[in-house]
Every structure is written in structure tokens, then in C-alpha cells.
Amino acid sequence: MSEAHGGYYVPHGSHWPLVGSVGLTTLVVGFAMHLNGSDIGLSTMFAGIAIVLIMMFGWFGTVIRESESHMYNEQVDKSFRWGMGWFIFSEVMFFAAFFGALFYARILSVPWLGGEDASTHALLWEGYSAAWPTNGPGAMGGAFETVGAWGIPAINTLILLTSGVTVTFAHWALKKNNRGPLVGWLFATVALGFLFIGLQAYEYGHAYSDLNLTLESGVYGSTFYMLTGFHGMHVTIGAIMLAIIMLRSIKGHFTPDRHFAFEAVAWYWHFVDVVWLGLFIFVYWL
């Protein structure tokens, strides 16, 4: 599929990007139709998801095959590293938008509604006293309680921090070319990841049914669920990626000096770890 050009590596054409575009478009058109009340919206959306998954399977498969047949030189490896690094930076900025919303509400807009800024308070919501957490002067979604920081969230913090350690142990094992411990520590990391997701799901159920804390609980519910929800989605993606890295490790894909895919996924895993620390401090704790 590809060949070297005077020391450079230039891949030949690929149909996977176009398949990806068709998949993404089908996905969002289906979702949009669903939001507009169409009956076939959801099935269209799932068809789109299926196409995207086929694309990822095919595209990554091509790249793995090319990598395993040693088509990639050091320059390609470095390009992949830079690419993954800047992709993670773009993800950081995505979360920054939601953290920005959280800080803006807590530091500015909620106090203003509570009277710090006289005019909006007096005109619209007289008698509202600002506090955090809040579902606003309209008490959107009704009275609710929050999830305490020192229950499941603290356990989850321990789980994610531990998983950051286990993935590092896996890396050390890989560098020493010990496949047994590599797979073992990766398995532990994946298991901790899915344990985290399970506990988050349990906590969501508890919040919805017992605490009446929902997505509709004003700006607290909005920021709580959007931040933890997008984080949970990223943990799920990260855990799936780790599982694939584990399968590839079992197949013996990585060598002590050539294992970019492992490192990329490990970086990603540390990134979701760091985001979680921000969540634990600013969403659950303070």
C-alpha cells in the first residue's frame, strides 16, 4: 500500500477517510433527525456509528499492518508522536470550555443573580440568594442533593491514580521485554478503567433516582453531568484503546524500542486521569 521515496515514507491513497466522512455524516444526520422527532433518526445514527467503527477498524488495521511490516521509519514515528500530542491538547481545550462554563457560573453569573450586580437581580429575580450548588432562581428540575466528594468520587480518584501507576508498570515491563507482566499490568489497568466506569454509572443512577440530581438541575446539574459525562466517555474510549493495546501485546506487536501505539494510549490515559483530578477538586470537592 505504500512505499518509500528516497528515505521518506509516503502512504498511498486510502478509501478509509471517505468512509469516515460518510459515517460521521450519517451519524450526525441521524442524530439531528432524531432530535427533530423523526422515527428513523436513531437507526440512521446507529448505522452511522457502525460505519465509523468499520472505518476505524479498517484504517487502524492498515496502519498496524504497515507498522508490523516495518514500513515506518523514525520520522513517521515522530510525526505520530507530535500528532497524538497535539490531538490531546485539542481535547484539553474541549474540556477547558466546560470548565470555563463552570467557573464563570460559580464566580460570576450566580453571584450576579444573587444581587452582586444590582440591576439583573432587582429586575428579574428579587429574593434569590446566591449559593453553590444551585439550580438557579427558577429552581430548575426541583430540589436536589449533590454527590459527596468522599464517597464514590474519592474511591474513583484512587482507582484512576492507581491505573496510572499500573500502566507505567506495564510500560516498564515492555521496555524490559517481559511480555507476561506487560499483559498483566495492562489487564489491571483495563480492569480499573472499567471499574471506574461501573462506579460512575452506579453513581449516576443513585444521583438520578435518590438525589434528584439530573441534567435538568439548573447550572449545577448541567456542568456536573456534562463534565463528568464527557470525562466518562473519554475513560470508556481510553479503556477500549488500552484493551486493544493489551490484545496487540498478547500478539507480540511491540518491541522495547518500537511501541508508539502503547505510549500514545498511555498518554491519553494520563490525560483523562488529570482531567479527573480537576473534576474531583472543582466539581465534587470545593
Next chain:
Amino acid sequence: MTTATAHEAHDDHGPARGLSRWLFTTNHKDIGTLYLLFSLLMFFIGGAMAMAIRAELFEPGLQFVNPMFFNSLTTMHALVMIFGAVMPAFVGLANWLIPMMIGAPDMALPRMNNWSFWILPFAFTLLLSTFFMEGGAPAGGWTIYPPLVLQTGDAFPFLIFAIHLMGISSIMGAINVVVTILNMRAPGMTMMKMPLFVWTWLITAYLLIAVMPVLAGAVTMLLTDKYFGTSFFTAAGGGDPVMFQHIFWFFGHPEVYIMILPAFGIVSQIIPTFARKPLFGYSSMVYATASIAFLSFIVWAHHMFTVGMPLAGELFFMYATMLIAVPTGVKVFNWVSTMWRGSMTFETPMLFALGFVVMFTIGGFSGLMLAIAPVDFQYHDTYFVVAHFHYVLVTGAVFAIMAGAYYWLPKWTGNMYNERLGKWHFWLSTISVNVLFFPQHFLGLAGMPRRIPDYSIQFAEFNMISSIGGFAFGLSQLLFAYIVFSTIRGGAKATDKVWDNPEGLEWTLSSPPPYHSFTTAPEVK
């Protein structure tokens, strides 16, 4: 645009035949061509909307379109021109030029390059299809402020997802540019030897990676506010519609520089060639570009002076904004100094570059006026703002893109464009664009609001003049399309250097260049 690479030893490296060449390509030149042609198409689609807007504003009263559709036209004109015409044109130029300028065979991540282009036609099909949906196309302005935009009909989720797709495309394109520049430079091509077009694109790409995800977050919050009961922008739930404006403009202001920094780069390539002098103050150009990029992150609320902000905020954003005039001034003075006592000739690319320097500076000055908070209270949401950003975007970004097209078209195609027609295109465009936008300053100062299909009788004369200029400018661009396509098809053969001793690695390649630009790294001294 590229021809098969017969001069390569192994010709299986040439382009695939037929449609699959364009659908599956991983070649930076093919993808650059796709971007540029897509951008030209969007330029005419967005331009057609502008023509309808100017026709409606030709006289006071309602003539051709109903007010709702008029609002859709202004909204869609902006979205199409920003995300469909200007940004893809710059990415197309980056694709064509960066590998040739840094001595690389291709972009660093060629398959992702294909994907970043091939998302765009789908995204714009989604966006443009909203014209045919119940409730019409989005009509709340391209800034999609809640609560107004939440009143959009069936088009709403399509608008949001189209923006998501454009964002994915931009981020992948930008990552590719950064990685290519950092990792694919020929030996000896140190950072401070890179052509300015490469430098400006490197900095632009950082801006894109930093702010497109923020826009994605903002529109996601709009989506959940409308359909999933969140209260980000609803005061009753403790949120704040002004919060959207802050998040949006945190994206929006760097976005403004995303659309002008590559233009700076193009002009910095062209002026030295036709002044026959090296660029004056190369390193200060690099530092000025970086300073502008840094400042772009801390000036966003100057778009919101009238919305309600603490006094300290008004003052901070006012002074920070005015600070941008310093690095921008450095650039303008450097371009002028480059020309000082140069042996100047005035071929079409140089004419457009000169037009850029003069008219972009006019737009910069009106921007300084808008930066002054107490003055902005008067100008906000008037035609003065419209005149300002069209000077920086049309006579700024678009003129630079056209300058670049004329400058590199002979290199890309191997054929010279028709110089006489090029000059006609320049003069027709320059005269008409000033007739079009200059009177809008007066309309704005007199109080005419933007985004309105009808107006008070006192604004009639200037609107009519502006519309006449608009139609003339629109028609002049057909000449541009004719020149481009006739140059692709044939014409006098261009030499490898094309111009009189231009600087840069791209001129060491043949015209047209081989399919894989540099298969062995050139030596850079």
C-alpha cells in the same frame, strides 16, 4: 492541476486515474487543489447570498426577500465565507506550499490530510441543506447567540453538527500543518530560516488547535440547552446567556487571526520578490506574528462591550486590544521598508499585495476605533462594524489569497496566467470593493444597524452606492474564475523560477512540480 510525473524514475508514483485520484488521494498537491477549488465554489455560493443581500438593500423598503430569509442570508453568508471560503483557501495554500517551502516530499500525515478535506463537502452539504428545512436556514447571525439561535427550526441540530464537522476538519488540518513543519523540514532548514508563510501558518495552526475545540464545546452546550434541559445559558437555572458570548468569542477572536495571519505570510512572500529586496525585519515579523497570536487570547470581550461587563473588564479588554496595533504596525512598517528603494514592478500578485497593505491598514484603523470602549457603544452592531470586518476580510484575507493564487498559479500549473486580464481583475476589484464597503463606514456612523433588511430613508444614497459597488465586485470575481481555469487549461509556459529571482525552495522545483515534491531532501544553506 498537477500533471503526471514523467521525470520521475518510477512512474507508478504518479497520480491514480479518474475520480479515485481525488477521492482517495494522499498527495498534498491534489488535496491542496481540492481545498482551493472547494473554496472558490464556496466563495461564489457565499457571494451569491451577498448579492441577494445587496439587492434587497439597494432601496429602502422590502423588495425581494422576506425579513426572515434576509436574516438567513446574512447568517449563512458569514458561515459559508468564513468556514467555507477563507479558511479552506488558506489550508489549500498550506497544503500546496508548505512541503515545497520546507523541502519535504509531502505533508506529515497524508491520510489524515485527505480526511480533513473530505469532511468539508459533507459539512457544507449539511449546512446548505438547512435552506430547505422547516423553519428555514439559521437566521440568528453567524455568532449563534442564545436565546435567539435556540428559536431556529429543524435546521438547528444540522447547524450544530455542521459546525462540529468543520471543527474536526480544521483541527486535523492544523495538527497536520504543525507536525509537517516541526518534523519534515529539510536538513539545514532551521526554524528561523523558514519562509514567513510557513511561520504564519505554524502559529495559525496552534491557534486552530487551541480554539476550535472551544467552539465545539460552546455549540454542544447550545445543543443540550435546547434538547436536553441543561441551563448553561438560561438565567432561571443559574446560567447566563452572556456566558455563551464569552465562550464563543474566546474562540471567535483567535479565529479572526486564523483568517489573517496566513495572509500576512503570503504578502511577506510576494513583496520581497517584486521589490527585489529581501524582507525587511524577518525576525521581527516572526515575533510580531507570535505576539498577535498571544494577544488574540486575551482580547475576546471587545466584541461584547455593550452587553454588560464590569468596568475593569471593559478597560482591560480595551487596552489589551489596542496593544495589538503595536505588532501589527511592526508588520506594516516592515512591508513598507521592504519596498523602500526597491526596484519595484507591479505584476498582478504585487498589485494585490499592495492593495492588501493599504486596505488592510484601513480595516486595522477602523478596528482601533472599535477597540475604544466608549466609542464602541456608538458603533456596536452598526454598519461601521460591517465595513471594518469586510475591509480586513475581503481586502485583507481575500485579496491576499488572490495575490497568492496569481503568484503561485504559474508554479502549480506550469502556465502563465494572462497578465492583462489579471490587472483588469485587480483594478475592477479594488475600485468596486471600495465603492462597496467605504460608504458603509458613513452608514454605520450615521446609525444604520447591521443585519436588517429595511432602513430609514436617510440611508438610501449610500446603500445604493454600496450595492452598485457590490454588484460590480461580484461580477469582477467571475473574471478571476475565468483567469484561473484558463491558466489551468493552458497558456504561455512558465519557467521554473517564474518571477525575477524569487526566494524559496518552491522555485527550485520544476513548473509544475513533481508529484512528490522533494523525494530527496534539498540542501539548505
